[in-house]
Amino acid sequence: MADQVVGEQLGDIYRRLLEYYGLQHWWPARSPFEVIVGAILTQSAAWSNVEKAIANLREAGALSPEVLRDLPLTRLAALIHPCGYYNAKAFKLKSLAIWLGNHYKDNLSRLFALEAGKLREELLSVHGIGEETADSITLYAAGKPVFVIDAYTRCILGRLGLKPERDSYAGYQAIFRENLAADAPFFNEYHALLVYLGKDACRTKPRCAGCCLNAICRTARGGTPEPDKP
């Protein structure tokens, strides 16, 4: 498939999603550090539960690396209890806060001054930050143009017949990088819209907005979405 065609498909999908869902203005956070915390807490968790955990952290005045570092692990785990995996995630937040202090003196501006590739590499060195979380931070907190690949994005691309040859994070990410202009606000909205579409169309019991995916498929490749696989 010619790259130009894929680019046009991706552009068409974006326009239709924007028309259907409207601007999302992600990430839902009050500060870049809160974006980072949220990106870790939302790992395999419903955002509604993450919001409760973040509210607890805010109320405890713990939404800063300095305070997180000094907070006992058990206390931190109790605060983030609602979002699940609280012991594992407490350790991840601790690791992040310690790393940020040791390497960047808690200065996010210094961290975000790094070139996107280097920033990603740095973030991946932190325990608990994998590819998706690193890219979420790079895009939504640092404002650099990398495309976030999550389970919804994989599902949607697969159903649109755009699954990469190499079924890997890098494979999916290359589809966006190689066929769209690198633009952070655009990638920001696009990924947010894919998540909303995914919530509606990638579940076993698609709700009404599944028709949105069908409409996208009809015009994008003249076909219909493939059924979800468990």
Place this chain on the structure above:
DNA sequence: GGCCAGGACACCA
């Protein structure tokens, strides 16, 4: 009562 949600890591073959 079962299923699922904006993953990452350790371990093993």
Place this chain on the structure above:
DNA sequence: TGGTGTCATGGC
């Protein structure tokens, strides 16, 4: 290198 088990709550 790829597959599997583990971490765990809250809403529907």
